[in-house]
Amino acid sequence: MTDATPWWKKAVIYQIYPRSFQDSNGDGIGDIPGxxxxxxxxxxxxxxxxxxxxxxRSPQDDNGYDISDYQDIDPIFGTLSxxxxxxxxxxxxxxxxxxxxxxxxxxxxxxxxxEAKKSRDNPFHDYYIxxxxxxIHPPDETKxxxxxxAWEWVPGVGQYYFxxxxxxxxxxxxxxxxxxxxLYSMIRWWTQRGIRGFRLxxxxxxxxxxxxxxxxxxxxxxxxxxxxxLQAFSDPGLVTVGEAWSADTDSAKLYSNPDGxxxxxxxxxxxxxxxxxxxxxxWDLVPPDFIALKQIFTKWQRGxxxxxxxxxxxxNHDLPRSISHLxxxxxxxxxxxxxxxxxLHGMQGTPYVYQGEELGMTNAWDFTLEExxxxxxxxxxxxxxxxxxxxxxxxRRVRSKGRDNARTPMQWDAGPQAGFSSGTxxxxxxxxxxxxxAASQVDRPGSVFECYRTLIRLRKELPVFTDGTYVPLxxxxxxxxxxxxxxxxxxxxxxxxxxxxxxxxxxxxxTAEGELLVCSYESAGQPSVLRPYEAxxxxxxxxxxxxxxxx
Ligand code: GLC
Ligand code: CA
Numbered sequence: 449m450t451d452a453t454p455w456w457k458k459a460v461i462y463q464i465y466p467r468s469f470q471d472s473n474g475d476g477i478g479d480i481p482g483x484x485x486x487x488x489x490x491x492x493x494x495x496x497x498x499x500x501x502x503x504x505r506s507p508q509d510d511n512g513y514d515i516s517d518y519q520d521i522d523p524i525f526g527t528l529s530x531x532x533x534x535x536x537x538x539x540x541x542x543x544x545x546x547x548x549x550x551x552x553x554x555x556x557x558x559x560x561x562x563e564a565k566k567s568r569d570n571p572f573h574d575y576y577i578x579x580x581x582x583x584i585h586p587p588d589e590t591k592x593x594x595x596x597x598a599w600e601w602v603p604g605v606g607q608y609y610f611x612x613x614x615x616x617x618x619x620x621x622x623x624x625x626x627x628x629x630x631l632y633s634m635i636r637w638w639t640q641r642g643i644r645g646f647r648l649x650x651x652x653x654x655x656x657x658x659x660x661x662x663x664x665x666x667x668x669x670x671x672x673x674x675x676x677x678l679q680a681f682s683d684p685g686l687v688t689v690g691e692a693w694s695a696d697t698d699s700a701k702l703y704s705n706p707d708g709x710x711x712x713x714x715x716x717x718x719x720x721x722x723x724x725x726x727x728x729x730x731w732d733l734v735p736p737d738f739i740a741l742k743q744i745f746t747k748w749q750r751g752x753x754x755x756x757x758x759x760x761x762x763x764n765h766d767l768p769r770s771i772s773h774l775x776x777x778x779x780x781x782x783x784x785x786x787x788x789x790x791x792l793h794g795m796q797g798t799p800y801v802y803q804g805e806e807l808g809m810t811n812a813w814d815f816t817l818e819e820x821x822x823x824x825x826x827x828x829x830x831x832x833x834x835x836x837x838x839x840x841x842x843x844r845r846v847r848s849k850g851r852d853n854a855r856t857p858m859q860w861d862a863g864p865q866a867g868f869s870s871g872t873x874x875x876x877x878x879x880x881x882x883x884x885x886a887a888s889q890v891d892r893p894g895s896v897f898e899c900y901r902t903l904i905r906l907r908k909e910l911p912v913f914t915d916g917t918y919v920p921l922x923x924x925x926x927x928x929x930x931x932x933x934x935x936x937x938x939x940x941x942x943x944x945x946x947x948x949x950x951x952x953x954x955x956x957x958x959t960a961e962g963e964l965l966v967c968s969y970e971s972a973g974q975p976s977v978l979r980p981y982e983a984x985x986x987x988x989x990x991x992x993x994x995x996x997x998x999x
Pocket of ligand 1: 650766
């Protein structure tokens with residue numbers, strides 16, 4: 449690691465879903481003043497930057513991912529001056545603010561779209577994607593990600609517009625250079641206000657070509673990113689993160705080329721796709737294959753080493769809670785939560801912590817179908833009912849995979865509404881808040897929070913976290929996930945028991961030589977046995993002569 453290493457290669461980023469983080473005025477919706485009041489908590493955790501899900505002015509059809517004014521803050525979240533204060537207050541604590549940039553689509557209430565749908569010769573018409581038609585037969589069969597046709601008829605212009613997501617999220621026409629340059633100048637406006645980075649929503653969609661049936665990875669995608677890098681992201685201190693569900697290691701090398709020509713890093717989901725039948729949709733669930741999970745991590749750790757940069761995450765606002773999904777949110781909730789943290793945070797890349805993950809928050813198992821608010825879930829319920837799927841089965845799927853699982857309010861303390869709001873929260877608080885909350889974990893040795901805090905500190909202290917090579921171990925083992933990281937002077941060894949039973953530790957002789965840095969249990973166990981969901985991370989100073997002889 450040299451002085452020239454960009455800050456974000458050593459950083460840990462914390463994602464805030466503003467609606468659900470902290471409400472300051474009792475309207476039941478989290479807001480920017482609420483975030484400011486919780487900065488001491490984030491400083492204690494030790495994170496370097498906050499990725500803020502959208503707070504721009506928005507009709508909130510998709511909770512802010514439908515923007516009607518990119519240069520203002522939605523009144524439910526606060527004002528522009530609240531935002532300036534957040535940037536300044538976070539800055540004083542060494543925390544940078546990363547904004548979510550939704551450039552694939554705007555809201556249908558954005559002034560651009562209101563103009564665009566007035567007439568075919570309106571100067572803004574070409575900011576969106578239109579096709580002629582008869583109002584009965586959409587141009588093609590393309591489906592929107594939130595259900596229904598991706599084409600919506602506008603009688604006034606006698607054309608359909610394209611929307612990859614909801615009907616209130618018309619896709620922007622990136623082929624139009626005036627549109628691109630308007631977006632770049634908006635981005636520069638935010639960087640001048642002190643924003644230090646951007647997370648680019650569904651970035652792989654930007655070069656789409658509906659005529660050719662290309663939704664992602666269109667031929668112009670990477671040229672657009674290079675243009676945007678030059679015109680909007682020229683400040684070398686910015687971090688840029690591309691959300692790309694379609695990325696593979698080859699495209700990731702382009703997105704995150706160390707020459708800085710496109711973005712800083714890619715945010716890809718290969719490790720999160722194992723729970724769905726390949727030919728099905730995201731609701732068509734199968735048990736994830738553990739060996740495949742290990743192979744995916746190995747592929748990405750090796751594939752980008754020295755030639756790209758990856759994000760490390762288990763959770764975000766679109767995914768279920770990780771311990772509910774991949775480990776155990778019941779009897780072994782605490783070791784499970786720490787195990788997933790230790791496993792991920794020992795790898796190469798930039799770790800992300802999604803609000804509440806550092807407390808071991810779980811899915812909401814007791815919601816009824818009526819309680820879900822998410823547009824994706826609501827549309828899915830309608831479609832699956834129409835297809836004849838029984839409610840019971842719909843509920844089972846939503847409870848395990850629905851996005852609202854991770855959007856329940858942050859659990860701050862054991863008081864009313866978990867300390868989130870003095871009013872009625874927009875989405876119900878998970879009833880387990882009396883047991884799982886920040887107040888009972890901060891400064892408590894052995895808590896999930898303290899484990900995250902330790903891992904974040906270790907990443908800053910030990911360069912092997914950032915630079916070390918990755919060597920998978922026990923690749924065919926059905927229960928253990930183990931790997932080694934190595935740099936010139938030291939070696940990390942991570943071993944995790946992904947099971948609810950005790951498992952013999954085949955690496956006991958090796959681990960005996962290391963210093964135990966962190967473990968998912970408080971009490972010392974037996975070196976030769978791993979307890980349920982036990983994870984251990986060891987540090988060894990390398991004996992160079994011996995290692996070379998072995999390699
Ligand atoms: C991204 C966001 C998701 C949103 C979608 C459309 O995947 O993370 O929350 O619904 O894009 O903007
Ligand atoms: Ca509020």
